[in-house]
Amino acid sequence: MKTLFLLCGDVGCRGYESRQVYDKFLELKADWFDIKFTGCQGLCANGPILQVKPGDIFYQKVKSSDVFEILEKTQKNELVERLLYTDSETKKRYIRTDQVPFYKKQTKIILRTNGLINPKSIDDYIAMGGYAGLKKALTLQPENIVDEILKSGLRGRGGGGFPAGRKWEDVFNAFETPKYIICNGDEGDPGAFMDRSLMEGTPHVVLEGMTIAAFAVGSNEGFIYVRDEYPIAVRNLQKGIHDARKKGLLGENIFGSGFQFDIKIKRGAGAFVCGESSALMRSIEGKIGEPHEKHIHASEQGLWGKPTLLNNVETYANVPYIILNGAKNYKKMGTVDSPGTKVFSLVGKVRNAGLIEVEMGTTLREIIFEIGGGIVKNRPFKAVQTGGPSGGCIPSEYLDLPVDFDSLKAVGSIMGSGGMIVMDDCDCMVEVARYFTKFLMEESCGKCAPCREGLVQVYRILEGITQGRGSLEDLRKLKELGEYIASSSLCGLGRSAPNPLLSTLRYFEDEYIDHIKNKYCVAGVCKVLTKFEINIVKCTKCGLCFKACPVDAIKILDDGCYKIIEENCIRCGECRSACTFNAIRW
């Protein structure tokens, strides 16, 4: 039996030069092993990741210089100890992938094949049981498929959590033809890469899900709307569509059943608002991507005024599993109201940043501290921002909150498409609100007055507060503006845009007041309100801060101690992140 090396070739690992590692493997190519350049394997922070089969050996931070040693030792059935995953606290080493704490708590349904197959190979996907769902679906009656999705309780993974089955039913019952299928792959949240990894790692699962949906609702034409900033996703999807057509899994007479369906890729030009369904459809039509009032659903009048089924990438990826395993089995996972699993991109100040898939109802604590491995440098946890830029910040008292659509909403955040940004005590919540408001202000389409004008004013006030120009009157204005934008805006983007502001105001009002009254930023982020100092008691005189300072504002005193010269300091916080003894105070 041949040994199989699975090397992660997704964006994160490519950033760590996994391409060079792959080239090295090809250079040393021998008969006894195979090498695959796969989609995202999850633990992006420790890339490039390499798995060895059989044996499920898990290597991390692999460099091209390690390849020779890996090959040599694997042939002798030995391990390369230094490349194994090591817990930074207990110093324990893990050999097998499923033992690594990061993977242990995860339930992989959608990402089942991600990281195990070559995304460009349709045969790999079929070998892993791919397209079996479609084959089964084609033997069923369309109404039974719709019924199965309804029964499964699958909720739209794009953010709103609208029951997918109800959309399917509406389009199925729609009288007009033609009907269209759209897959929303316009993932624009900063710090989110779930849909991207899925489209890059397993493009066929999306195509399969869409084809099943098309058969169920009676459509012959589908679109995938992908942003052009995802070139690998576009390429892999194009290759996937091409291969599927060749194999008779797309196009005319799919599986010999006489059913006809084809998919086109539409590349988005990167406007965040085009992730909103009505704006997305305008964009496909070739018009300016601006949302419209949605009193008439897309299932009645969508693309070109025809009934349209629009779902997120991840929603479609759930479909083959549901069809194959039945709604009953699907409902066993997750919570009663939010069944199934959810993919999150866990980023920020967390040790094991990466792509994870967990059952709905997993608590934030499990996600951040068990899968994520806790906060970097053991700093205290402050908040987690879920749901992308228009999500809210959840403070530490809700760490035991089970993550599902409704419970997140109850604490003032949203599920969104699944971004999760972890923050520690070095993150200023006013600055976080300012940052996300700036993003949303720039991405607002400018059609309706509350979102266009309101966000600018919110941003101006927040900027003022972070620069020490705030007044208590500003807090009243912010609250008023936030509630106004949320109630009066036209589309979902506007209505959820004040979430970062309102949730930080709700949970971290003290910090706002600190900024305004005491002119002090507790996190040491807002430059005007911060002053860095070296705590002589804690300082070990190691000189790390001295080296890290980009403007030479740290001087060595005669007794070997270090001192920050305030006039030269630009308050970048580099010394603080360099110090391993928490000796820099602010």
Place this chain on the structure above:
Amino acid sequence: MVEIFINDKKFKVAKNTKLLDTCKKNNIYIPTLCYHPDFPGFAGCRLCVVEVRKKNESKLVAACEYPIRSIERFYTESEMVKKSRRMTAKLLIARAPEAKEILEEIINEKIEPEFDTLNVQNKRCVLCGLCYRLCHKQGTAAIYTAGRGADKVVQTPYKDANEDCIGCGSCVAICPTGAIRMIDSNGKRALWYHQFELLKCPICGEQHITNQMLLYEMQKTGLSETELSICPRCRREKMGQEMLRGICHEKIVTVK
């Protein structure tokens, strides 16, 4: 037919009627800015918001686009509605301080400016979108919005003279705040980076129509050049005379 309540008064309306149309019909004033009956479906200004009250929750909807489908209670002058309208007006004034009077007129209230003025060039434009929607509706499509968010402006492509502009001035006429500049002088019309030559009315000699406009209208209506180059006032006069002549002629015929 659906029964609804507007400000606790019962009304019966056909299903899918827009709420604004119902209100207008029944003389209930709702302020609008971006709404125009000929090109609906925009709902951008949010001045026409109305409260929909359900058992224990209220939400705001834009009356111009809200279809009436079931029994609902609407409030057009509640505190929530007024607060929202006031805020919209305040924010729009921060963009367009010179549009203060017209906004006060629309929402029937004095507005105290609360926010700092934005640094935009046009101090009158509130981005209601009437001008470019009209331009598209009439088929010329010379102007559209450029940029997004707060940087959005109504513009011709690349801020340059656009071949598609016929210099009709419809955008100027429809603008509620007078934000678009058009200058007619010395037989020339300046509009949207263009200098249009104005043609003379063959009867009175008034310069009233641009050459491009004339060609466009000939193409659209199929009328002759001489007919279209007559200015509106002379045309009315001419038509009146013709009608009069026709009536007289008829009389003469009947008398006989």
